[in-house]
Amino acid sequence: MTGRALVVVRAGALTTVQDRGRPGHAHLGVPRSGALDTPSAALVNRLVGNPVEAAVLETTLDGCALRPRCPVTVAVGGAPCRVRVDGRPAAWGAPVDVPAGSLVEVGTAERGVRAYVAVSGGVRVEPVLGSRSTDLLSGLGPPPLADGTVLPLGRPGVPFARVDVAPQPGPPAELVLRVVPGPRADWFTPGALRTFVTGAYRVSAASNRVGLRVEGPALGRSRPGELASEGMVLGAVQVPPDGLPVVFLADHPTTGGYPVIGVVRAADLPAAAQAVPGTPVRFVTVRRRPGTTRA
Missing domain, CATH: 2.40.100.10 (Cyclophilin-like)
Structure with missing residues (x-):
């Protein structure tokens, strides 16, 4: 396997590419879009050494499964869920090294709704109006992910964070x-x-x-x-x-x-x-x- 890319093995109920959105275009009728839980998206980016504006994956309720074509570092945050690499438990809320060809499984949300998956280098789909975000209302950006979708990845930047686990707020009881x-x-x-x-x-x-x-x-x-x-x-x-x-x-x-x-x-x-x-x-x-x- 060669090339910096990520293959979507299981897309889940709704998994989209999101970054910080495209604010400033409302006068053109374009919504801002972007990650709904912006602190969680920013945190997983920091955990893998990406800038906070790098594009991540936003899952909805039942997670997704991914297979990188190159060695990557992955972090999953937002809604607490089980994370597995080639069937073995892996850390949630912390950077995980994933070999090329391994299967990364992001499980069903145990609490909350949306999990965020950052990959070292960030998802590098073509930007539209300065953002890589999927906008479900206007249709701008890449379509919601489907099984078999191949996502290009950028080059890794600074080394990833050396932490065991990063504290994150839990989903609200009220x-x-x-x-x-x-x-x-x-x-x-x-x-x-x-x-x-x-x-x-x-x-x-x-x-x-x-x-x-x-x-x-x-x-x-x-x-x-x-x-x-x-x-x-x-x-x-x-x-x-x-x-x-x-x-x-x-x-x-x-x-x-x-x-x-x-x-x-x-x-x-x-x-x-x-x-x-x-x-x-x-x-x-x-x-x-x-x-x-x-x-």
């Missing part, structure tokens, strides 16, 4: 989302605004990379009709006609016509990426910090 109110909070009744921050919500199984959907009490509006489409930002909490909030994640649309009751602080969104269906969700109102223009 998802607490801090929300800056508005810009369309005035479209909702006073009772709905109270319900939003006191209601018992849970993560819906209909959640995906576009948005975190919740189940719980519906929010009533104070005015009829719909808005003209307006710009949407990462973390916007849009309320469609069924009254159930949707928290926009990395692949969210850049415009929308449903009112936004608030915007979740960006620091809380990685935990949303790991919240399994049924996880309790609590929205907490906070004030916009001085000097900021967004959450």
Whole structure:
């Protein structure tokens, strides 16, 4: 076997290439995309000696299996899961040397939703608008991985981290989302605004990379009709006609016509990426910090 490449033996339910995304193109109608759990993606990159912006693999629930065509160092983080190399247990949350031709198996998430797999040199698929990320909404970037896909790898950079295991936050038992109110909070009744921050919500199984959907009490509006489409930002909490909030994640649309009751602080969104269906969700109102223009 020759060449710096990685063969996808088992793609799993949904495995995509992700990096830090393509922010700055919303005026062109292009979402930012990128890894949903950005701290986990950055950590596994550091563990194998990659820069934090290198492309990794993001798995969903049931992992994947990979076979490198060259010797590599691999690190798996994010959702805790079993890792095996040629059938033997390997470390999760730490760098692992993998010989050429060996089978790396990333198992089903034991907690959480998304695991991240970094390979020394990074995944080097062709970038689109400066990013290698798969965007499920717009279709930009490489398609979701399929069995047999061959991914090119870059050249390794600095030596990988010498650690036994890197501490990582666990998936949330309760998802607490801090929300800056508005810009369309005035479209909702006073009772709905109270319900939003006191209601018992849970993560819906209909959640995906576009948005975190919740189940719980519906929010009533104070005015009829719909808005003209307006710009949407990462973390916007849009309320469609069924009254159930949707928290926009990395692949969210850049415009929308449903009112936004608030915007979740960006620091809380990685935990949303790991919240399994049924996880309790609590929205907490906070004030916009001085000097900021967004959450």
